[in-house]
Amino acid sequence: MSNTFDQDFCPACGTILPLPDGSTIIQCLLCKKIQDVSVFHGTQSTVNVDFHNDNDERKESDSGEATEGTLIERKCPRCGHDEMSFTTRQLRSADGNLLDL
Template sequence: MSNTFEKVPGFCPDCGSILPPLREKGGVTCYTCSRVFAGDLSEVFGSSSVKYTIHFNSREAREKDNKEEKKDEEDEGPTVERKCPKCGNDKMSYATLQLRSADEGQTVFYTCTKCKFKESENS
């Protein structure tokens, strides 16, 4: 096949498509023309290399994230002043969904922050 494209590292010399990233073992197959490059990959990647660093969270950061997740689970979304019909608590969290047709209002789901009683309202 004749090379009609300028050879640029990381791009297929036949069709000009970007090549997939290198794997630890094996060759590379072009996404577009399915040409397989095996063996010496310097033909298509030149002398380019990729370096990466994996940063692990400290134990303190993980514990902080876990506490924040638990707090989010307790609230279950934004809150509004609304009296719970079951326990009388004056704070409920809510979520909205468009369950009916687009020209009708959305459905609001309320959850009591104290007893977890759930109710819905079509607006």
Template sequence: MASFSHEPGFCPQCGTILPMLGSEGDVRCYNCKQTFGPEVFSGLECHYVIHFNSPNVYGGSKQKADSADGCVVERMCPNCKNDKMSYATLQLRSADEGQTVFYTCTKCKFKETENS
């Protein structure tokens, strides 16, 4: 078989995607059975930046009145009768059921949920 130009992570002999490095530090192609060193993966370096929320995102410090924790909608707060609430949604139940909507009053921070 002739070699051809290949991308990192693919067999230089047959072009098949390569498995992860083995315990010996080498990789064996499932298709053509050739064995390669770790250099066959050169160029696949990944760099990640993880941004964590600050500690006060979830109420760890006092927030200004009328500040929103998400998108704001016109919805009457049952606690203080304010006409604006922020909301967030999550899929908490099975996939064939609706999502759960979490509302938070922008004034008194009263919270309520609704299953849609």
């Protein structure tokens, strides 16, 4: 383990430590090492959450119609239009394949 210590991680095994819950100790969930909560005194955490908005992906084509996803110049086999759009979605777990629609 590195000599560099970050209070968010267990100094023994490197696992992310749970947030303080009002008690005077923090216990690593993996190796069970106990640490005094005073290491968190004077620190501040900031969390920013950016929610994905599907409307942000919509773009207007030259004809004014809303398109979704990436627009490519390829002839559509169904309607013969010169441009096609597609989008990629994660439908399964993180280690699964992406699906192009």
